[in-house]
Amino acid sequence: MPFLQDLLHKLEIGGGMRYLRILPALMTIVLLGVIYNWRGYKNMATQEAMDAAQVARNLAEGKGYTTLFIRPFSIYLLKKRAQEKGEMPKLGEVADPAHLKGMHPDLANPPGYPVVLAGLLKLLRPDYAVSTTQPFWSDSGRFWRYKPDFLITLFNQLLFLAAIPVVFFLARHLFDSGVAWLSAVLLLGTELFWRFSVSGLSTLLLLLIFLGLVWSIVLLEHEVRAPRWGRYGVFILAGLAGAMTGIGGLTRYAFGWLILPVLVFLILYGGQRRIVLTLTTLAVFAAIMTPWMARNYDLSGAPFGTATYSVVETTMLSPEYRLQRSLEPDFSRLYLMAFWLKLNNNLRQIVTSDLPRLGGSWVSAFFLVGLLIGFNNPSTQRMRYFLLGCVVVLCLAQALGRTQLSEDVPEINSENLLVLVAPLVLIYGVSLFFLLLERIPLPFPQMRYLVMALFSLAVCLPMLFVFLPPKTNPVAYPPYYPPAIQTIAGWMKEKELVMSDIPWAVAWYGQRQCVWLTLKCTADSRDAGSGESFFAINDYYKPINALYLTPRTMDARFLSQWIRAGDQSWGNFILESLLQKRVPGYFPLSESQSGWLPEQLVLTDWQRWRKP
Structure with missing residues (x-):
């Protein structure tokens, strides 16, 4: 009882009343955060957020300031600088001018935020696998929130x-x-x-x-x-x-x-x-x-x-x-x-x-x-x-x-x-x-x-x-659906390369090296030396083992982004594939699992979804 009396005395006479006034405010703030996250939370929906997060994970895993999200422009800058210095980057004894055979240095993100996030990820060690069974992270057997x-x-x-x-x-x-x-x-x-x-x-x-x-x-x-x-x-x-x-x-x-x-x-x-x-x-x-x-x-x-x-x-x-x-x-x-x-x-x-x-x-x-x-x-x-x-x-x-x-x-x-x-x-x-x-x-x-x-x-x-209806859907689809991304990434080995129109999401959710969709699918017949096509990377830098296109491309504007883009465009490639009901013979990725079209297009070099 003396302890209780001393406590009451401190609350009434000492500075304890100040803490009692602060406590309701803190509880209100916590309640506000809980309600907002329940009503307004949404998984990442921006390129910059996923890009910074995957760079941070590489840092946390001891891979240095590197990225799995490959920008073709970054390849250009690295190659151009190596030529200016008179050097040829190598991985072991193999030439690697694009830095694709190993880890690609990140040239897009300033280091402040990724370094802070790296410390957070190192400390918490979250599970990067999508959950469709655990409460809160899933809803009725469907993916809902990414941990x-x-x-x-x-x-x-x-x-x-x-x-x-x-x-x-x-x-x-x-x-x-x-x-x-x-x-x-x-x-x-x-x-x-x-x-x-x-x-x-x-x-x-x-x-x-x-x-x-x-x-x-x-x-x-x-x-x-x-x-x-x-x-x-x-x-x-x-x-x-x-x-x-x-x-x-x-x-x-x-x-x-x-x-x-x-x-x-x-x-x-x-x-x-x-x-x-x-x-x-x-x-x-x-x-x-x-x-x-x-x-x-x-x-x-x-x-x-x-x-x-x-x-x-x-x-x-x-x-x-x-x-x-x-x-x-x-x-x-x-x-x-x-x-x-x-x-x-x-x-x-x-x-x-x-x-x-x-x-x-x-x-x-x-x-x-x-x-x-x-x-x-x-x-x-x-x-x-x-x-x-x-x-x-x-x-x-x-x-x-x-x-x-x-x-x-x-x-x-x-x-x-x-x-x-x-x-x-x-x-x-x-x-x-x-x-x-x-x-x-x-x-x-x-x-x-x-x-x-x-x-x-x-x-x-x-x-x-x-806080009023309707409640925000936490899934940022289209185009980001982590279960689909992790399914495709699961078919790939760690060192293999994917091409996608959302490479930042493949890098973050799938943990696979992914290059951004090139400007063209095929080289211009009037300029055979043009290096803006799929084949410029696949043939000269590193083989591409899978192509993943989401509604960002599949639901693009038909006239301006598909028809007027030219015969070498990705829109023309998609139209040709859909009309002929098969991938054009010149394209090396010809295998497609059923169930992805029409919202998404997934092509691989062989039927990777079939277990050996």
Whole structure:
């Protein structure tokens, strides 16, 4: 009994009541996560998420920074760089110019997120096999949820929840506790971030890094005005700002452009030591980024690998995924007008569509109106300038770096950079709401809380709709169906090569090396030396043992993507196969198991589904 009395005394007199108040909030957050995952969870549905996950698994298994998802453009870069260096890559005594006979080095993903995921997969050691019998992972004997996808979702949700207290303390530092509490609640109720949490993308890790950058800038600005950390405190914070920007750049290359507003901020508000602070930040940023850029340049001749050429993608010269699927890209026709048109068209969409609904809610309208109001606190005013600088830079980076990924999955993709500034936009928008609320005459003081509740309800309406019927189907089909992918992968040996229109999914779910569908099925009769066909890989680099086409190709536009694509196109090959009810004689993969058509086409070199 004395123990119980002491416990009650600590709860009543000590700080225990604070923990009792926090406990219901934590339980509410956990309940919210459970309900959302039950109602709104979906297996990975983006190329970037599966690509990063399979690279992370290779890292976790000790295979180095390699990939099973082979881009033809990556083959081109590796081969071209080897020729420039006068080398011929070999696996043992066998020439391997395409790096296909062994593990293929990854040239597409920055290392930050895959390294973090590799640690997670190494720690958890998930079962990568699809389950059709275990509850929760299956439904009535059908595949329902993929365990590794779900574990990555939980990890990203932990990152999101970790960002909420960071936003709370940042809002309290810039404004007051009222703005801090409401900002934290609205961030928790922003459905856009929950969708990013189940996407498997690096966005929430990058969000935490960006918040770390903002905190370093806030503390640095305060230290310049009112030193309290000693002689070297401001230099440590300047180095921290450079480190956060560098780490963010190694998580998503476009994030590195934020070094520009960081440097401008230091030049404007760095005080008497602004030049030294600017150089310190730049030096730390360069020290973090340079080794990885050197690795990419040594392998491919491009500092950011295949991502170096993202500015060329979705221009009139290289529409859709043409560049990534090309074995012999033509860069002789590049001209500035193509890039200007891309920038102009994408900026128009960002300004008219993305900016007005920044952060997934209309609180951004409060932020935009609040730009007309000044702040007495210099730190708050200067951070708003920094935020505006970040918005401008990210708009330009997003417009120029936009590729077909943004067309395939609008908003929830790795090219959505503006979502990173959404928490700060939310904080400044909430501050204007409180400013207006204080000036509105209310019948009684308690009505203030009712207005705040209605405001929160309106902002969080998209989240509330998730809990209403219909329930989200977690299977991302078409085109991704893990049981089918693992069935095909089970026919293949570990070192054999597959070609598919969803090679990232074959790499992640099937754990087999898979090359992206080439631009053409057969070589152009007018240019026998053309290297853009299936045979350019099959005959000269490595035999392809299976072809797997999903509704991405089988359900493509008939006229523009099949008929007008030409006689050498995959559409023509599919039509010829369907009309003749057999695979054309010139194609080496002639065996097909019944039951796949018409949604999918699976061809192999022999009847691999028959057990010996």
